[in-house]
Amino acid sequence: MIIRERYLSKIREFYDSNLIKIITGIRRCGKSVLLKQIMNELIDNGIDDSHIIYINFEDVEYSFISDYLELNKYIKDKIIDKNKYYLFFDEVQMVDKWEKVVNSFKATLNVSIFVTGSNSKLLSGELSTLLSGRYVSFKVQPFVFSEVIELKNLTNKRDIEDAFDDYLLWGGLPQRFEFKTTDGMKTYLSDVFDAIVLKDIVKRHNIKNVVLFQRIMEYLVTNPSQSFSPTKMLGEFERAKIPMSTKTVYECLAYAEETLLMNKVQAYDVRGKRILSRNDKYYLTDLGLGQILNVNKKVQFGAYLENIVYNELVYRGYNVSIGNNNGKEIDFVAVKHNLIEYYQVSYSLQNEETLEREFGAYKNIDDNFPKYVISTDKLDYSQNGIIHKNIIDWLLES
Numbered sequence: 001m002i003i004r005e006r007y008l009s010k011i012r013e014f015y016d017s018n019l020i021k022i023i024t025g026i027r028r029c030g031k032s033v034l035l036k037q038i039m040n041e042l043i044d045n046g047i048d049d050s051h052i053i054y055i056n057f058e059d060v061e062y063s064f065i066s067d068y069l070e071l072n073k074y075i076k077d078k079i080i081d082k083n084k085y086y087l088f089f090d091e092v093q094m095v096d097k098w099e100k101v102v103n104s105f106k107a108t109l110n111v112s113i114f115v116t117g118s119n120s121k122l123l124s125g126e127l128s129t130l131l132s133g134r135y136v137s138f139k140v141q142p143f144v145f146s147e148v149i150e151l152k153n154l155t156n157k158r159d160i161e162d163a164f165d166d167y168l169l170w171g172g173l174p175q176r177f178e179f180k181t182t183d184g185m186k187t188y189l190s191d192v193f194d195a196i197v198l199k200d201i202v203k204r205h206n207i208k209n210v211v212l213f214q215r216i217m218e219y220l221v222t223n224p225s226q227s228f229s230p231t232k233m234l235g236e237f238e239r240a241k242i243p244m245s246t247k248t249v250y251e252c253l254a255y256a257e258e259t260l261l262m263n264k265v266q267a268y269d270v271r272g273k274r275i276l277s278r279n280d281k282y283y284l285t286d287l288g289l290g291q292i293l294n295v296n297k298k299v300q301f302g303a304y305l306e307n308i309v310y311n312e313l314v315y316r317g318y319n320v321s322i323g324n325n326n327g328k329e330i331d332f333v334a335v336k337h338n339l340i341e342y343y344q345v346s347y348s349l350q351n352e353e354t355l356e357r358e359f360g361a362y363k364n365i366d367d368n369f370p371k372y373v374i375s376t377d378k379l380d381y382s383q384n385g386i387i388h389k390n391i392i393d394w395l396l397e398s
Helices: 005-014 031-044 068-078 098-108 125-130 145-152 157-170 174-178 182-203 210-221 230-239 246-258 301-315 352-360 391-395
Strands: 020-024 052-056 085-090 111-117 135-139 262-269 274-284 319-325 328-336 339-345 371-375 387-390
Touching: 005 020, 005 031, 005 135, 020 031, 020 098, 031 052, 031 085, 031 111, 052 068, 068 085, 068 098, 085 098, 098 111, 145 157, 145 174, 145 391, 157 301, 157 391, 174 182, 182 210, 210 230, 210 246, 230 246, 246 262, 262 301, 274 301, 274 319, 301 319, 301 328, 301 339, 301 371, 301 391, 352 371, 371 391, 387 391
Parallel strands: 020 111, 020 135, 052 085, 085 111, 262 319, 339 371, 371 387
Antiparallel strands: 262 274, 319 328, 328 339
């Protein structure tokens, strides 16, 4: 297993802070391993392991802790002196009203608290109000491609290209790389997807028509990187004689976002400098969770490539929007520290029409911010100050 230094470097300065460290991410993206890497660093820095308390609430060993009062008693019994304790609560959303006891620990004990969860609403509503100003948050993703190369210790160009082809289809959930056969990997990914759908959504929201819900989720995850159209989706289901309402569609989208399965990206008017209220796109947090349901469908390589670029930009710390330039779409407007970068993504630029479309999307954008076109092509198509990059080269940049 690799050391996830990009995340550790952000969290490290808060190890001894009394701010609550909240780490979110989709199921099986590596949050538990990250917690253990933090614990190892604490021990290496001289912290006695008797002052490190770790609870994984998905472990049956801790199934007796179901609410905040039971958690309070368990921790209070473990703390036997006045020295600092480090509390690690993994998948804390399993504990009812956990925020009350965590806030109490922060206020009354000499502790540093770390919590993880697989739900985007971990920091919403009442919780956000209760812990306002008392926490720092970090979002963890599955492996990006550079981490895959580090994991596999690849240096040969052909091996790296083969690894990218695999990553393009099957994503970067860390545990899937432990399987030696495609069937084993598919089974694992299917189990993860079922846990998200059945445990985190169906059970949590008491969904009655499970079959319909699963059909909607299948549609969503097998059509990533597309401008979302409820009308088109309803039409397709209507032709299949499956009755459904717009309300149901948007509920399912909200659930997909809540469980961090998908991410909504808003459109941004490049010239008007404002967020647009339509043409949102949805990107999968991990492509493998879409590919397992992509049975007998043509692989949308261009859409998958765009999804990879989106996830990479988020990993690099950018705020990402979809660009609109007088009706021409720019795949991504990436902003960090008030600096802007523009990205167009195409699987191949060898077609003259595609070349014109991708580079032409930047026409009349008269600022001096960097403009990129990303593709699988090895030939450099850079022109007129617009930089073309091969996708693998770009992903492996420092």
